[in-house]
Amino acid sequence: MHKILIVDDQYGIRALLKEVLGKEGYEIFEASTGMEALDMLENIAPDIMLLDIKIPGMDGIEILKEWKKRKIACQTRVILMTAYGELDTIKEAKQYVPSSYLTKPFDIDLVREKVEKELSLK
Numbered sequence: 001m002h003k004i005l006i007v008d009d010q011y012g013i014r015a016l017l018k019e020v021l022g023k024e025g026y027e028i029f030e031a032s033t034g035m036e037a038l039d040m041l042e043n044i045a046p047d048i049m050l051l052d053i054k055i056p057g058m059d060g061i062e063i064l065k066e067w068k069k070r071k072i073a074c075q076t077r078v079i080l081m082t083a084y085g086e087l088d089t090i091k092e093a094k095q096y097v098p099s100s101y102l103t104k105p106f107d108i109d110l111v112r113e114k115v116e117k118e119l120s121l122k
Contacts, residue, residue: 002119005029005046007037007063008081009055013104017050020108021115034058034066042072048118050102050111053082053089061089064096077118081106 004026006017011032018028029044031037034057041049053060060080078099080090090101100114 001025001027002048003027003029003044003046004115005031005037005040005044005049005076007031007034007049007055007060008052009033010052013052013081016108017111020111024112024115026115034063037063038066038070038072041067041076042070045072046076048077048079048115050079050081050115053080053093061093061096064093068096077121079114079118 004021006014006028008014009032014030014032018030022028029040029046031040034055037049037051040046051060051063078097080093080099080101081104082090082101083104093099100118102111102114
């Protein structure tokens with residue numbers, strides 16, 4: 001069973017993604033902070049991380065920097081989640097890890113497609 005880590009400070013986003021992707025048969029893990037995300041990357045080594053760029057405290061870019069520095073869960077694929085207008089941040093994030101992205105609000109079918117595509121690249 002593939003493991004997916006959802007990193008977002010908004011409970012509603014995490015709950016929605018957990019419900020949708022859980023029904024697809026994935027094992028879902030959640031983190032609401034950067035430190036939780038890094039701990040889970042180290043302990044569960046998910047296949048995919050859905051990562052919100054704008055998280056209070058340690059944002060998505062800082063999480064990616066620390067992740068690369070620690071060299072943990074190196075095989076994890078990343079799908080960045082961001083609002084419209086933050087595409088420059090996506091370009092910055094790609095310096096640290098090759099990734100795809102979703103813009104919020106997102107289409108659930110597109111989320112499924114992106115997850116399947118990233119898993120096929122593993």
